[in-house]
Amino acid sequence: MERKRLMMMFVFGILVAGFGLAGEGLVSAKDLQIAVMVPNGVDPYFTAKRYGYEKECEKLGAKMLFYDAGGYANVNKQIGQVEDVLQRGIDGIIFGATSTDGTVPVIDKVIDKKIPLVIDNLDSATKKPVLRIMKNGILVGQLRAVYIVDRLKGSGKVLLLPGPSAVTLCQEEYQGFITYAKHFPGIKVITEWTASSPDAGMKTVEGILQANPDLKAIATFSPPLTVGACKAVQASGAKPGDILVVGQMLDAGIDDYMRKGWVSATVMCDHIEMAREAVRMVVRQIKGELKPPQLVLIDHYLVDRDTLDKFEKSGSSYPKEWRR
Amino acid sequence: MKRKKGLASFNWSRHGTPLAFGLMIIVFALINPAFLSVRNLSQTLRQGAILFLIVSGQGLAILTRGIDLSQGSVMSLVSVATISSIYILGTYWGSLVGVLFGGLCGFINGVLIGYLRIPPILATLGMLFIALGAELVYTGGVTLTNLTDVDQIRLFWFGGGMLGPVPVPVVFAVFTGLILYFVLRCTMFGRHLYFMGANPDAARMVGVKANRVLVIVYTLSGLLAALGAFFLTARLSMGFPHLGEAWLVLSIGGAVLGGISILGGEGGIWEAILGTLVIVFLDNGLIVSGVSSFAREAIIGCIIILACMASVIRRRS
Amino acid sequence: MNPEGVPVHSIQAQGKFSGWHARWDRYGILVIFFVLLVLASIGAPHFLSFSNFLNVLQTMSFVLFVALGQTLVILSGGMDLSHGSLVSLSCMATAAVVAAGHPWLGLLAGLSVGAFCGLINGILIGIVRLNAIIATLGMLYISGGLALYFTDGKSISGIDVNKVQGFHFLAEGKLFHIPFVIYLALFFLVLTHFLLRHTRFGNHVYALGGNEAVAEIAGINFSRMKIVIFVLSGLSCGMAGALLTARMLTGEPQVGAGTFLLESIGAVVVGGNDIFGGVGNVGRTAIGLMILHFLGNALNLMGISTFSQQVVVGVVVLLFCYFGLARRR
């Protein structure tokens, strides 16, 4: 037993030291502290944006604290995280909601505490005045629909993978797609809500392809889903372009799939630039130069094989060697 | 491993689940003949092969009265580790290293459980967090892609390729299955493993080195999960930091559904295969027969219970 | 009590400890918890403050209900995997009714949905005698699917705070500067403790967990017990679901799909209850849960990335088992 008690003391000693040092390191950080809170950090979309947040914070001499709720389901956890941030005291928050409505109460709290806040893309439906920088989900959905309807000459079966059904952004994009596509009776839309993961995407598309051999096009919500879809299409023995795959963003090697022709087009937005802008906005609010409410809607544009190398990438890509 | 069990459990694995399985297949075939198309079967079996590897790993753990909760995160870890070591070492060595990472996690589990005597459910719960965290810290959540074309083609073969008419993972799974079958049925280690599950104290009295067996078992479980992850990664040719998320439930579900007794000592590869098949064909069948993705989950739940009920009723009579 | 002729050796050595060891086995978990608090207060800025503790406890309370249910089930020698999605389902049910303008009916709806699913679990396990893990695994899918099915996966919104003040108060309101939900959680904690420690039902829960066959021979009605236990477990989810609705004023079809199940089981085991049933108490569960949450909180306050946090949590869990779980080794 003696041995064991000693070992415990040792372990805890180390812990004490560890905690102590960590604490020191933080307390001494004098510069602005900005909390970036995202719903699902492993989504390539957020990874990319993280690059933007980080670089811009460095540029403006602020310290970024990155909080990931670890999935859209963890509303309770994210609310807890916000509470924690309020607790430790923070100069500004950039917030992407796990749940549009579920986070309202806590976000209201933030606003009431007069803490500069920018809601970045994943909306929290607070009625109070707040800064927002948003994608236009409806537009994203419509752009895909336009492209597909056009390429299919107005008739054919289309599979829509809008992503996790509980995410409002997905619902918007879904609406955008449907509302446009429904004007073309020739277009039959099959919708499959899935988790935003490659294996889910692959499994679903494989199955759907069996049930609908005449499938003409697939529209996907996120790079992981796009990859899954492509893999399934490849496995089905189709040639590049037989089935249109229209995705979103170029992360996770989508550009490569496009060059090879598996992905026909993808809806872009300068998400990294968006992240940088979000940081600038929150800092300006801290400085008092910017007053809520304000809504910044960012642009969306569609890139296909031909235009792949002809558009300005700086706002939507990060150097390959960047890892954290 | 019918022999390994009393008549009761003979029925259980022999009739209950297969019964449900057969019914299921027929129903799906009637709803949409495409379900029985060669391509659909082969691609479903491809998924099945991957799941089987994981389930059989879980099965080993469960046979010794244990459980391996870390499989999911280990898969994610391996997915990432494989790709990033391929960057450095090239396809084959890279893949090997990647898979070994899984073995390492399993080995650590084994040591924690066998030598430090931490209850499996806790040891592997810890590993669940550690493996996931480690991998996320390393990648920062970045999805790893952009392999060289050569690597990509080579790697993809493992997951997506064909050996004659059969998908590569299936061939491999069958191979692994046979080995495991032999090991469990006709080797000292296999027997010791069952002893551990049937009565740990008695096992010790017949000279079973519990801690060694446990280390091997959990290392195997880790390795098998890693192999599953490897084939999946190869198929997607990308390292996805949350690859394993959905798979833990499937692996436990598959093992138990197949009829591997959660109390240890009963069950075997046959059960693992059964459980796996039910799960993958159920999932695929529902998609093929065009069931809404929301209703799907509910139905899967019902089937799981029904399948199990059938077997229980069989067991009674 | 000097056991004679007991084989002292045994793979899962029975707890037969002298002084220090026995005491450590009983109170170690507390010690560790306080050590953790001390460490956090040293390391994490603003950790050691009333309002911070309240925040943590408030967020924790929602999970505690579920964890209590899980404790009951695990003590009786089972395990309830359906928790996460039961929470989601009852959250949706509550929201649906509340949105229609009946907050208290909503609460009732949430509870009864939870209880009903629990009842089904109970019947499957108690009467049909399915393996608890399979039965509840099935229920996990079923209720999860249903939660999504009714609204095609959309969340139920449009609950006006002003119309449901009292209901909202349950989760967010403060009484004497302390969030009301904490009182609720505390109340149910005590209630469950009483149930387990001071009623026949409770004692029989332990008996079932200790040895089902023996318990039955002693005339304890297996089916009835299992049904009651799982209904209670379901109720606990209903409670959590309803209160989450009250907190978010929304029906989130996947609110439980996240960490709920893991935390409810995690709390039970980290607290040092016997995962195979028969030994333990709700106090341990509560402490286990607090450990998990205060740890997360401390790491958040220190601004440590949520990725690295996973590692820390894992390591801590292992340390706990190694030092805290003497009996089970």
Added chain:
Amino acid sequence: MALKGVDLDLYPGEIHVLVGANGAGKSTLVKILAGVYQPDSGEILLDGNPVVMRNPEVALASGVSVVYQNFNLIAKMDVGQNIFLNREPLKGKILRRIDWRTLYSETEKILRRLRVAIDPRAKIGDLSVAEHQMVEIAKALSIQSRILVLDEPTSALSAQEIRELFGRLQTLKKEGVAILYISHRLEEIREIGDRFSVLRDGENAGTGHLREVDLREIIRLMVGREIENIFPWEPRPLGEEMLVVENLSSPGLFSGIHFAVRKGEILGIAGLVGAKRTELAHAIFGALPVDSGRILIQGNPITVKSPKEAINVGIGLLPEDKEQHGLFPMMSVAQNISSAGLRLLKRKMGGLDLKREREIARQFVDSLHIRTPSVEVAIRSLSGGNQQKVMLAKALFARSQVVIFDEPTKGIDVGAKQDVYRLMIDLARGGKSIIMISSEIPEILGMSDRILVMKRGRISAELSREEANEKRILEAAL
């Protein structure tokens, strides 16, 4: 199909002894009385009116309480909780809650009445087999029952504990309780019983007054054949020393143990329960650590740190508590038999020879008259005695040179006992050395060539077969 048309009548204030060979259906009968099993046909009359023992609840309600052979205690709960399980005393008007104080004080009273010193708050898991049995008995006695069924209540008890029990039974008898007493120990049957019934192959082979018959008659009814002397001992030439134990000590268990066993010798170790005989056996078998002393096999010292090594040097052990240390319940008879000697089934190219495993298993099943439908069935479906025989086969299969029998005939019937004794003799004749730990003095006297008596972890006497008798053994043991 365990029972066929068994008739049994039981009167208040009598002790009715039920005897029968293993698998004769005694335990089944008990379980039916207790409502654990349901009979296919026939009925149970209580005071002349039929009752249906739907479940244990009903049985208890109608005043039937049972002491089961394999104890029904919950290891994770304490003595008090076990004794009062489902009968917890309640207090409080509105909130009916368990009155723990009374529960434990009552427990204490009950235990005192039986003159056993067990802490009511002790965890069952921490108690010995003997103590388990006492608790089990205390539990049954504490129930205000009209019918008390005891299945092998003394199998783990020492002489004076048995006396205490019999005392209690006599008083209960006077109080008009009807007692059904099941035992294999013929010598104690006379002492306690009024009438007897014999079960054979699930049928009632005969009922009568013990005064009117002698034991040989009962034995004949039980096994269906004459048995003259149940101890087939005869003098044999003894070889050189096989196993030597030199002042073996283990902290807090035993110390200075020093003895030798010769080839072909049967060494009996007598002593009271708790004399640490089992621990000694486990230590020799490498299952318990020793801090000093050494063990020699055929003159050369060996180190046994684990049972594995013990088995490899040819030491075999039949554990006393087969549920905990012997059986693999859900595994087949064959697999149980081969479990200790798997190394002997290894094929050259690796892997186990399963065919051979089954053949050998069948041979043992025949030679030991093990009753089982096949060697493939799970061993949990066998009766206690047959399980014991399988354990024996297990030790034999491992080709042990030295076999330690720990309470080899515990809870098995005369017929089976004789088989076991014969086997021991055969083994001895075959040059094997046998150490037999037993609490049944007649057995010790009947079978041993030499007798060691242990007392509180030390050897208190060594007696040759000639000088040994019950009195001297008891003196040395007490």
